[in-house]
Amino acid sequence: MALTIGMLGRATHTKVETIRYYERIGLLSAPGRSGGNYRSYGEAELGRLSFIRRARQLGFSLDQVRALLELSDDRGRDCATVDALARGHLAEVERKIADLAALQRELAAMVDSCHGGTVGSCRIIEALGPTRSD
């Protein structure tokens, strides 16, 4: 069961360049080469890359993914660290949601206040300029 980089990419919905990038930054280790210097992947790499992609989809940064991978390799260890990492990320996501919600309210109010007309009297432009003197 040897995969080329293209096959691995298709299996994990990952661009070939992205896989090479992960290798370059040390998130994936360099795989074996076969025949004409092509990368050759197996089951293990498929699992690892799937893990990475799933974590990325959940919004973990590459550094967080790196930490999760390291932790997950040490199966005997207490999973409190993993839990803390996930909880931290969750808190971050919740903060972002709150920020965006505030933004959304402001934008909605801005858009609502526009009743057409010219830019000169546009409430949106007005809302952006704090002191449009003149």
Place this chain on the structure above:
Amino acid sequence: MALTIGMLGRATHTKVETIRYYERIGLLSAPGRSGGNYRSYGEAELGRLSFIRRARQLGFSLDQVRALLELSDDRGRDCATVDALARGHLAEVERKIADLAALQRELAAMVDSCHGGTVGSCRIIEALGPTRSD
């Protein structure tokens, strides 16, 4: 009323480097120089930079800000374009909120399922690995 770049930065909560960056990419035009080749700003630049920072705070991209600035300079024009831009951005923000909310639900479920123990039996790690065979 001439401002140095540092004063302008303090007045608009903008780092000096950021102001120079905005000038480099043409968002701010090059100001006059005074004395020993220092940039010298006036009321107009203060207003323009405030506008930019406010729009950025509201999550508009620099390209969107550039468009808004161009539109706001033409005060006789119909403000429908401004409205469309703001509405488009609002829709984008709302999409982001929905995405993050979905993420939040998944992360919360993941974190909830962790009841301590070792990494080997950690539900979080399990949730990330789709097919951790073996």
Place this chain on the structure above:
DNA sequence: GCTTGACCCTGTAGTTGCTACAGGGTGCAT
């Protein structure tokens, strides 16, 4: 008048997480 320190200048490289070439080599089918 000379030093100290805060400020200013230019130019370049780093950040995150990829993506997109350019300029080649390989493998398989026709």
Place this chain on the structure above:
DNA sequence: ATGCACCCTGTAGCAACTACAGGGTCAAGC
């Protein structure tokens, strides 16, 4: 043998800044 899909390396680009390095300027205090 020739086309085509795929692979290789290396480098540069995206957003939107940020952070230096290596200098020049200016006002105050001694």
